[in-house]
Amino acid sequence: QVQLVESGGGLVQAGGSLRLSCVASVGTFSRYVVGWFRQAPGKEREFVAATKLWSGFKNYADSVKGRFTISGDNAKKTVTLQMNSLKSEDTAIYYCAADPGAPRRIDVSAEYDYWGQGTQVTVSS
Numbered sequence: 310q311v312q313l314v315e316s317g318g319g320l321v322q323a324g325g326s327l328r329l330s331c332v333a334s335v336g337t338f339s340r341y342v343v344g345w346f347r348q349a350p351g352k353e354r355e356f357v358a359a360t361k362l363w364s365g366f367k368n369y370a371d372s373v374k375g376r377f378t379i380s381g382d383n384a385k386k387t388v389t390l391q392m393n394s395l396k397s398e399d400t401a402i403y404y405c406a407a408d409p410g411a412p413r414r415i416d417v418s419a420e421y422d423y424w425g426q427g428t429q430v431t432v433s434s
Contacts, residue, residue: 311335311423313405318428321395325432329390331405331425339363342408342415343381343388347401347430356416357403358390368415373399397434402427 317329331343344359358379360367367379378391388405405425412420 311407313407313423313425315403315405315425315428317389318403318430320431320433323395323397323432323434325395326391326393327395327430329392329403329405329428329430331388331390331407333386333388333407335386335407335409338381338386339383340409342410342412342421343379344406344415344421345379345388345390345403346406346418347399347403348427349398349401352401354404354418356418359415360388361411361415362388370416392430395430395432397432399430400432401430403430 312334314332339362342361345357346354348354358369360379362381376394381388404427406421407423408421
């Protein structure tokens with residue numbers, strides 16, 4: 310059973326930074342695609358960023374490009390999301406998701422088999 314545990318959420322002022330972490334209990338972590346998604350109140354879950362751990366390929370939503378950075382550490386079985394220049398519209402619950410192999414669309418939540426419990430990020434303006 311794959312378990313994902315997120316941490317690092319909290320309350321921050323606009324323009325500030327937060328660093329989210331996702332620790333996975335898996336066998337061969339480097340086989341996985343790991344993504345971050347977020348869901349704001351009253352809105353659908355949306356893609357934020359993802360990385361293919363075997364290649365280092367990374368993909369970002371347009372809304373976070375240049376502000377967020379996703380990185381993976383296969384030895385520590387951890388993926389982090391560094392979030393800078395935060396805006397009030399970044400307020401949401403952030404979820405870590407993982408899938409073994411190669412999903413066709415790494416920006417689509419339905420492609421992921423495993424999900425964490427989520428961590429709240431609140432950006433005050």
